Amino acid sequence: MTRSRLLTALTAACAAVLLGSGTASAAPAPAPAPPPDTGAFAPVDRPGPRLSVPRADLDASLSCNGSLRGLAQDPILLVPGTTMDPQVGFGWNYTRAFDRNGWRWCTVTLPFDATGDVQVAGEYLVDAVRTISQQSRRDVDVVGWSQGGMVPRWALRFWPDTRELVDDVVGLSPSNHGTLDSAVTCGDCNPSFHQQATGSQFLEALNSGAETFAGIDYTVAYTALDEVVVPNTPGVASSALRTGDGAIANIATQEVCPANAADHFAIGSHDPVGYAIVADALTHDGPAVRSRIPLSTCLQAFQPGVDPLTFAPDHAAFVAYAGDSEGNAPDVAAEPALAPYVYR
Secondary structure, three states, X not given: OOHHHHHHHHHHHHHHHHHHHOOOOOOOOOOOOOOOXXXXXXXXXXXXXXXXXXXXXXXXXXXXXXXXXXXXOOOEEEEOOOOOOHHHHHOOOHHHHHHHHOOOEEEEOOHHHHOOOHHHHHHHHHHHHHHHHHHHOOOEEEEEEOHHHHHHHHHHHHOHHXXXXXXXXXXXXXXXXXXXXXXXXXXXXXXHHHHOEOOOHHHHHHOOOOOOOOOOEEEEEEOOOOOOOOOXXXXXXXXXXXXXXXXXXXXEHHHHOOOOOOOHHHHOOOOHHHHHHHHHHHHOOOOOOHHHOOHHHHHOOOOOOOOOOOHXXXXXXXXXXXXXXXXXXXXXXXXXXXXXXXXX
């Protein structure tokens, strides 16, 4: 449980004792806020359905760097982006850095390198969060790049029980509102490309009612030079979160370091500013705060975990894997139909 949640609980308990003992008078309870309007989509607090993915597949998708028992801090779940495998995406940067920090982390492998139906990928996130929280008896911090920063929100939106299990959601150029790239170029594309196109039915459902939820801290690190999630400049950033009761920080890398030149692939793999925003969110209560990022970060060539001596081949392998369609879901003419649980 986070410090803020603990303080909230203690405050409520003390108030209840005072009121019960007669030492304080009860003020009229404020009228509960009306539930957000979700239109044709499911109410935000309706329990989610049973998972359709076989148990064996869910178990095989989750990998951790050690036992989840007896941890002194919340474990971190790393979620890969579209076309990416977590080892290729995080094995030469984030997991190395987290190991050096002594942090417990897990990764989730999504079907078809995260190019299939994102609704199915969301079920993997539901199970991963439940499993990690149950085993660690702690909240989970979720860190994802690109689609990996967006798909955890599908789990939180349609399986409300997961909201009590998550402390932080940190996205690196997440596709929270899609990209015009897919909207313009997708004829026959893999399912996830269709679903991440600006204006897709999937994104309309994802962002219906509320984009964030109380008790969860949301940090979005994005770059104005993003060539994949478009547009992504401050003021109209597709990655940015805008509504709901969660604590939100949207931070462009150029707002920290004006000369930062990270593109979509750099911010998710080796950019020191993106990493610094992630680390700030993970090491403080609440979302990241831009002013806490040291200006010395702007002078760094690589984020922690990246080996300068092997950067060139590591990065080349990362980009090559992202562009290799082998193992991707078959292309389709339109986005998958939304599942029945998505609707009222």
